[in-house]
Amino acid sequence: MKKHSAVACISQVGLFSKLSDSILKKIAPISTHQEHFPKGSIIRRPGDGKDGLIFMDEGSAKIYSLNAEGKETVLGVLNQGDFDGQLNLFQDNNNENFVQALQDTYVCSINRKDFQNLLKKTPDLALNLLNSFGQKLVAIETKSIRRNSxxxxxxxxxxxxxxxxxxxxxxxxxxxxxxxxxxxxxxxxxxxxxxxxxxxxxxxxxxxxxxxxxx
DNA sequence: CCATTAATAGGCG
DNA sequence: CGCCTATTAATGG
Structure with a gap:
């Protein structure tokens, strides 16, 4: 396993990339480092009790949901530097999506409460988060338009x-x-x-x- | 190796 | 285009 630096992990996440070093250093100690997931293993599943943000340090993962008949619908891919799990930053409930490692993957995470506290103290981070949401919305919109037209x-x-x-x-x-x-x-x-x-x-x-x- | 899963091919509505 | 079935390829133990 390669040597892992907390700040390095965080700084390559798009959400955090424009923040100053001093802020990154504040984030690093409260984020969980660094979990390994072998290829094919499930990183998140509905009802696993985990909350908060995950970011991809190394590897990739797919996000999918299951319908009533047990069929899989792939919602997206997480690559190095991507993050997911924002939805449950704002509520206690887990969402219904699975996240599965496509290769051997390393994931960092930060729990909901810590992230919320950080958000309050860091306006720049809140702004970045807003922009990231905007980008995700555009991506979803694009996908939807393509599907229909x-x-x-x-x-x-x-x-x-x-x-x-x-x-x-x-x-x-x-x-x-x-x-x-x-x-x-x-x-x-x-x-x-x-x-x-x-x-x-x-x-x-x-x-x-x-x-x-x-x- | 064998067994399972993934990818392709062809037919049909 | 989706659904079904058959065959082949790739994968993993």
Whole structure:
């Protein structure tokens, strides 16, 4: 395991990144460091009694929920520096989502009460939090619009373009299994498989397993 | 290895 | 496009 610095962990989280060192040093001692989750293990589950914010120090995770029939709906992916669990910062109830490690993952967390106290004393952090919420809202909105107005093929391509921008490369690496990506995009795995083929035939992309090159 | 899960293919409504 | 079934590929123990 790599050497872990509390401040280093926190400073790479987008939510905290613009804060001054002196504030980071205040956050570090009250956050929990550093929990390891092996690939496939569940980081959060409904009713686990854990509250507060989690942030990804290393690795990635998927957020999903289960419907009444036990089917999984993938809501999103957490990558290094992302955070989740904000909802229960403001209420006592746990939300109904699962978070599962996609690779061996290290997670830092801060509990609700500590975070709330910190928020009161740190206006900059409150502002950052507000901005982060705004970004999440925009992301959810984008996803919703795509779902309603774009074909599966267009949605897939738009997703890949987003990923290319995020990963800063025309060759993207899927973190999700294709069946999970299908769930995220709101299509069946069969449809995803066919659309990938179709995009390849259009010479818009080329696929090698989970590596996809965008032309 | 074997067993399970994931990915693909083809047919049909 | 989703659903179903069959086959193949990949994964994990």
């Amino acid at each position: 774009m074909s599966a093929k267009e949605r897939l391509l738009a997703y890949l373009e987003d990923l290319a921008k995020k990963q800063e490369s025309r060759t993207v690496q899927l973190k999700l299994k294709k069946k999970d990506l299908a769930s995220y995009l709101g299509v069946t795995p069969e449809t995803l498989s066919r659309q990938l083929k179709s995009l390849e035939k259009d010479e818009l992309i080329s696929v090698e397993g989970k590596r996809i090159k965008i032309q």
